Amino acid sequence: MRLAVRLAIVALSLTALLGLCVHYGATYDDNWPHPTGDQLRDDYDAYAGERVLLIGDVQAVDGDTLEVHITDSADRTAADLEVHAPDTTVDSGGTVQVYGVLEADQTVTTADVVVVNPDSHALYYKLGVSVVGVLLAIGYLFRHWRIDPRTLALEPRPTDTTNDG
Amino acid sequence: MAELLSHVLIAYALATAASWHYEWLTKRWVAIAMIGALLPDINRIGLFVTDATLESALGVPFDLNAVHTLGGVVLLAVVGAMVVDTHHRRTFGVLLAGALSHLLVDGLKVYADGAAGAWLYPLTWYRHPTPSLYVSADPAVLAVAGLAALLVWLRDRTRPKPETDQ
Numbered sequence: 001m002r003l004a005v006r007l008a009i010v011a012l013s014l015t016a017l018l019g020l021c022v023h024y025g026a027t028y029d030d031n032w033p034h035p036t037g038d039q040l041r042d043d044y045d046a047y048a049g050e051r052v053l054l055i056g057d058v059q060a061v062d063g064d065t066l067e068v069h070i071t072d073s074a075d076r077t078a079a080d081l082e083v084h085a086p087d088t089t090v091d092s093g094g095t096v097q098v099y100g101v102l103e104a105d106q107t108v109t110t111a112d113v114v115v116v117n118p119d120s121h122a123l124y125y126k127l128g129v130s131v132v133g134v135l136l137a138i139g140y141l142f143r144h145w146r147i148d149p150r151t152l153a154l155e156p157r158p159t160d161t162t163n164d165g
Numbered sequence: 166m167a168e169l170l171s172h173v174l175i176a177y178a179l180a181t182a183a184s185w186h187y188e189w190l191t192k193r194w195v196a197i198a199m200i201g202a203l204l205p206d207i208n209r210i211g212l213f214v215t216d217a218t219l220e221s222a223l224g225v226p227f228d229l230n231a232v233h234t235l236g237g238v239v240l241l242a243v244v245g246a247m248v249v250d251t252h253h254r255r256t257f258g259v260l261l262a263g264a265l266s267h268l269l270v271d272g273l274k275v276y277a278d279g280a281a282g283a284w285l286y287p288l289t290w291y292r293h294p295t296p297s298l299y300v301s302a303d304p305a306v307l308a309v310a311g312l313a314a315l316l317v318w319l320r321d322r323t324r325p326k327p328e329t330d331q
Binding site: 026073 | 168169170171172173174177181185192193195197199202203206209215216217218220224225226227228229230231234237241242243247248249250251253268275276277278283286287290294298300301302304307322
């Protein structure tokens with residue numbers, strides 16, 4: 001396939017992807033069954049009394065009570081909630097899913113708390129391990145493929161280097 | 166979502182196991198499947214730029230998490246298929262298979278309300294029930310994925326090899 005055709009298809013696909021991100025962003029709030037950080041920030045009281053699923057960072061732990069920081073799409077504070085979570089092992093800096101009834105006094109009557117990251121180190125673990133995964137995939141790719149500068153495309157390496165890989 | 170190393174190892178294990186049944190699915194295509202497993206997490210660009218910043222720049226609603234859906238990975242697989250010099254359809258299919266392995270594994274993780282993410286978008290916003298098998302920071306996920314990849318790698322080394330790898 002000619003380079004111009006390939007570039008045209010790439011441009012079309014990336015434009016479609018951009019459109020998909022716009023549509024997703026425009027319709028997400030109407031289709032996700034729980035309030036988002038933006039919605040909580042704009043009108044918290046509209047969701048008081050509702051059963052919600054929220055994901056937030058643990059700001060402080062006081063016995064069985066967690067202070068959970070919910071952010072909006074700009075990473076600004078949308079709400080700081082007090083969550084009673086007995087038998088939950090999480091430290092400040094961790095991340096939790098909170099599923100329960102949102103109360104008007106910025107608390108959640110909790111049905112379930114899931115610890116996503118037990119502390120801030122868990123996030124670094126995920127990021128570090130993910131970087132290893134990216135490097136492994138790219139390294140394995142270039143063990144079997146190489147860039148042809150003439151066509152600006154990947155082409156298979158000669159077969160004698162691929163049979164034992 | 167699980168971390169990317171687990172996704173890459175799972176794609177390696179699945180693609181290598183599939184290669185035992187499909188002669189054309191050689192190691193170079195296993196490598197493409199591993200790259201496909203990375204595609205959904207391109208939404209992690211959001212670690213560096215918020216959706217709100219992109220919305221301000223573009224003047225329209227915007228959510229990078231569309232990349233982490235069926236529609237997002239189909240379009241990215243098309244882009245990826247244009248990066249190779251030949252075998253565009255095969256590249257598209259293998260990239261998509263790797264990306265789907267990622268989305269399917271993510272569909273097994275814990276959501277406190279019992280339903281997975283709406284990863285079938287734009288076909289539907291349906292959230293299927295999740296068995297809640299893991300949380301993303303659980304090292305057991307990597308242990309299981311690593312063990313599976315190791316067993317497949319060992320089995321692959323001991324089976325008769327085809328003469329060529331095309």
